[in-house]
Amino acid sequence: MxxxxxxxxxxxxxxxxxxxxxxxxxxxxxxxxxxxxxxxxxxxxxxxxxxxxxxxxxxxxxxxxLSVRVTGTTLWQGRESLELARVAEVDDVGAPAGARVLGGGWTVPRKYEEVPLKLDDDTVVLAWARDPDGLRSALRRPDAT
Known part of the structure; x- marks a missing residue:
């Protein structure tokens, strides 16, 4: 890949x-x-x-x-990008109140589910997708699966 x-x-x-x-x-x-x-x-x-x-x-x-795209190096949420190297944890991440939503919105878009991501600096951001399990599996590192 x-x-x-x-x-x-x-x-x-x-x-x-x-x-x-x-x-x-x-x-x-x-x-x-x-x-x-x-x-x-x-x-x-x-x-x-x-x-x-x-x-x-x-x-x-x-x-x-409202587009979501994951490549081998980058997560795109709307017009915002996040390097996958910054994502430290994808599974079992809690969403604290006030977590920043990727893509520039105040909240997760309607009809989309939130996917909390823990970054390398221990902050939590909210990614979003219609298929949260598909997004999580795409964000996991190939060596982690």
């Missing part, structure tokens, strides 16, 4: 979320077709495009700030 090979990754959200705008517009179009009234094809295309335009920043932000 090379140093920059990805051991674990969560993207925050998929770009497929943009397709919801097309689905909603298509459902509106089909509803107009089935009710027998006037069909506003161009309006539904504009609705799909408009919903897509306002969804792009949401997807981009979630992919940027």
């Amino acid at each position: 090379t140093a920059e090979e990805t051991r674990y990754q969560e993207n925050g959200v998929s770009w497929w979320a943009l397709m919801w705008s097309v689905v909603f517009a298509a459902l509106g179009y089909v509803a107009e077709l089935t009710t027998g009234g006037a069909v506003h094809t161009v309006a539904w295309i504009v609705v799909a495009a408009g919903l897509m335009v306002i969804t792009v920043p949401w997807v981009y932000a979630r992919r940027r700030f």
